[in-house]
Amino acid sequence: MDAAPSMSRSVRTPGYWYPPPTRHEALQFSQPPDMTSGGFFFSGVSGLNAEVAGDRPRRMKVATISVHAGTPEGPNAPLTTPVVQSTTFRFENAEAVQRYARGEGGLYMYSRDENPTVRAAEEAVAALEGAESCVLFGSGMGAMTAALMALVSGGDEVVAATALYGGTYKLLRDVLSRFGVRARMAEPEALVEACRRGGARLCLFESPTNPTLRVVDIEAVARTTRGSGAISLIDSTFAPPLVQRPLALGVDLVMHSATKFLNGHSDHLCGAIAGRKDLVETVRGVARKLGAVLDAQVAYDLLRGLKTFALRVERQCASALQVARWLESNGAVKRVWYPGLPSHPDHDLARRQMNGFGGMVTFSVGTREKAFRFWDRLKLVARAASL
Ligand SMILES: Cc1ncc(COP(=O)(O)O)c(C=O)c1O
Numbered sequence: 001m002d003a004a005p006s007m008s009r010s011v012r013t014p015g016y017w018y019p020p021p022t023r024h025e026a027l028q029f030s031q032p033p034d035m036t037s038g039g040f041f042f043s044g045v046s047g048l049n050a051e052v053a054g055d056r057p058r059r060m061k062v063a064t065i066s067v068h069a070g071t072p073e074g075p076n077a078p079l080t081t082p083v084v085q086s087t088t089f090r091f092e093n094a095e096a097v098q099r100y101a102r103g104e105g106g107l108y109m110y111s112r113d114e115n116p117t118v119r120a121a122e123e124a125v126a127a128l129e130g131a132e133s134c135v136l137f138g139s140g141m142g143a144m145t146a147a148l149m150a151l152v153s154g155g156d157e158v159v160a161a162t163a164l165y166g167g168t169y170k171l172l173r174d175v176l177s178r179f180g181v182r183a184r185m186a187e188p189e190a191l192v193e194a195c196r197r198g199g200a201r202l203c204l205f206e207s208p209t210n211p212t213l214r215v216v217d218i219e220a221v222a223r224t225t226r227g228s229g230a231i232s233l234i235d236s237t238f239a240p241p242l243v244q245r246p247l248a249l250g251v252d253l254v255m256h257s258a259t260k261f262l263n264g265h266s267d268h269l270c271g272a273i274a275g276r277k278d279l280v281e282t283v284r285g286v287a288r289k290l291g292a293v294l295d296a297q298v299a300y301d302l303l304r305g306l307k308t309f310a311l312r313v314e315r316q317c318a319s320a321l322q323v324a325r326w327l328e329s330n331g332a333v334k335r336v337w338y339p340g341l342p343s344h345p346d347h348d349l350a351r352r353q354m355n356g357f358g359g360m361v362t363f364s365v366g367t368r369e370k371a372f373r374f375w376d377r378l379k380l381v382a383r384a385a386s387l
Contacts, residue, residue, distance in 0.1 A: 158183050201230055233254075
């Protein structure tokens with residue numbers, strides 16, 4: 001009869017798991033303990049990115065990536081990504097701890113620093129955005145806070161578009177200002193000029209903007225920002241990867257409230273920063289200290305939501321265009337803002353820059369009273385704040 005597998009063999013996972021990011025700041029030994037030979041719980045990786053980066057890179061469409069990214073691969077791998085619901089991870093011996101501290105060997109220590117399920121979801125979002133790296137957070141605001149705290153310091157100036165999500169604007173106005181970060185606001189159409197003036201550390205903008213869905217020339221802003229030596233950061237929540245590819249247009253970092261289109265089910269808060277590896281890893285380092293990290297169960301739900309991402313977003317774009325056209329043809333509606341309508345001031349730019357026009361539509365019925373009356377008479381549409 002075969003001998004029973006040893007305990008250490010039975011708890012090892014096969015080689016399908018995602019490795020943690022290589023940069024570790026969690027443990028720093030001034031005098032490393034002198035121990036020999038170690039092992040590790042989670043071993044190597046053959047995830048989607050490994051294949052994309054292999055000898056013959058496979059070019060996949062966003063729709064395909066959204067189904068497959070973040071899914072374990074390898075012999076006898078589970079079809080769905082396991083939820084690793086553990087705050088902490090075992091080390092086989094002190095030598096393994098030292099290797100972890102050096103960022104070697106694909107080891108995990110503590111889920112505020114890194115967690116395999118969260119790692120898989122980060123790989124998925126990075127793949128969707130065509131990013132070198134991604135770090136996920138417990139909310140979009142967690143992502144924005146960590147990014148700004150990581151990349152700007154007291155005395156620095158941020159060029160920011162006036163049309164910003166209210167939470168982001170208040171973060172700049174009420175919180176970061178107390179730490180000496182100055183915000184220079186510019187209208188979306190004046191952003192390129194504002195960046196050309198130089199002197200800023202970071203340019204922060206959205207496209208399409210909330211609520212009038214103005215479309216910013218992303219490529220021009222990214223180029224000018226880089227030319228001035230600053231970092232460009234776009235909040236692309238309104239235009240997820242299928243609709244817009246900010247990194248391909250030259251932006252350094254893209255942020256998402258993944259609470260919205262990426263998750264897609266209005267059941268979890270989540271935020272993402274993706275883009276240039278050096279910048280993302282700087283943000284990750286600060287994220288670990290701030291602690292607004294993503295929970296493994298939410299990471300699993302994000303991966304699950306992503307499987308239908310392309311179907312949902314395609315349908316949302318198609319429905320939004322249909323609704324916008326209908327509203328525009330309705331005599332009771334005074335004005336409709338939707339980049340897919342020829343009447344929108346940025347329609348031509350949107351056609352050049354976006355694949356589809358997004359799922360958000362804004363319209364006016366003329367007065368506050370009429371708007372309230374309309375709002376109170378809604379039957380099927382939920383009176384709720386989110387997208
Ligand atoms: C454009 C935009 N950015 C950021 C956020 C903040 O994201 P979260 O609610 O996930 O913190 C939101 C939320 O509504 C948003 O619409």
